Amino acid sequence: MTVVLGPNRYGKAETRVVRVVRDGATHHLKDINVSSSLSGDMEEVHLTGDNAAVLPTDTQKNTAYAFARKHGIDQIEDFALLLARHYVASQPSIHHARVEIEEYFWDRIPVSGGRDGRHSFVRSGREVRTCVVHHDRDGRTTVVSGLKDLVVLNSTGSEFHGYIQDEYTTLKPTTDRILATAVSARWRHVPDVSSRDSHDSGDSHDFGASYDEVRRGLLEAFADTHSLSLQQTLYAMGERVLKARPEICEVRMAMPNKHHFLVDLEPFGMDNPNEVFYAADRPYGLIEGAVLTDDAPDAAFAWE
Ligand SMILES: O=c1[nH]c(=O)c2[nH]c(=O)[nH]c2[nH]1
Structure with a gap:
């Protein structure tokens, strides 16, 4: 040995x-x-x-x-x-x-x-x-941009039902729940963008404008999507970015499902028509996924 x-x-x-x-x-x-x-x-x-x-x-x-x-x-x-x-x-x-x-x-x-x-x-x-x-030293360059702790919430427009029910399932199906998450997203720039040198050549890529637009796309897709699951919302957010931004070829996201549970107010003789929630801290569902274009070039070491 x-x-x-x-x-x-x-x-x-x-x-x-x-x-x-x-x-x-x-x-x-x-x-x-x-x-x-x-x-x-x-x-x-x-x-x-x-x-x-x-x-x-x-x-x-x-x-x-x-x-x-x-x-x-x-x-x-x-x-x-x-x-x-x-x-x-x-x-x-x-x-x-x-x-x-x-x-x-x-x-x-x-x-x-x-x-x-x-x-x-x-x-x-x-x-x-x-x-x-x-x-x-072979001149290969990769750039992954991103954001984390982008905390967002939809107070309606989110459902979750039709899932597997086994002997341990207690979750009640819902057609109207709060959907909240803290988005971590990272997106890979196409190699052409990554290899441009802003200090040697005049045609540097505008990473600031790209960031603002990706952020906007993520937020708009979160708000626009009538969600049947956080997984579906994740895909819609990645798809929105890729369709709008030719400089991006892959988006990877991690989204904790920040559960909001309806509080039972019946012991106090009150109803609760989706108004008072308990914002749970842990455990939380963790939904992760990559969305990419079918012609995305090889990622090399971009994600390491
Ligand atoms: O959007 C969701 N996806 C799940 O996979 C899941 N699992 C769960 O208990 N609640 C949810 N919500």
């Missing part, structure tokens, strides 16, 4: 970078969380402790800060591409870089007179925006 080194990667997780852009007295905030993960000639460091091929994780943290100053941070996908390409291009021992970024939104605090504050912000109750970029 011999022991061998298996797949490995290393990097700095969760470097929190906050950048303030000063436009006179009006400030703009960018608040991100960067995780970089590198792989390549890493046999020696694991087998003998020779660190010659290792770009320290501390350096990766510093690079995120330095690039924020040097290049600014606009779309998280562009910033991730910049970092991933830098690691692979600058270090022969690094063959592959994975950069994951989360972005947290801030809103301006309105000040007296109803104007937006110029340097005062409140953390938004919105979702978290995400991306994962891979780049390797």
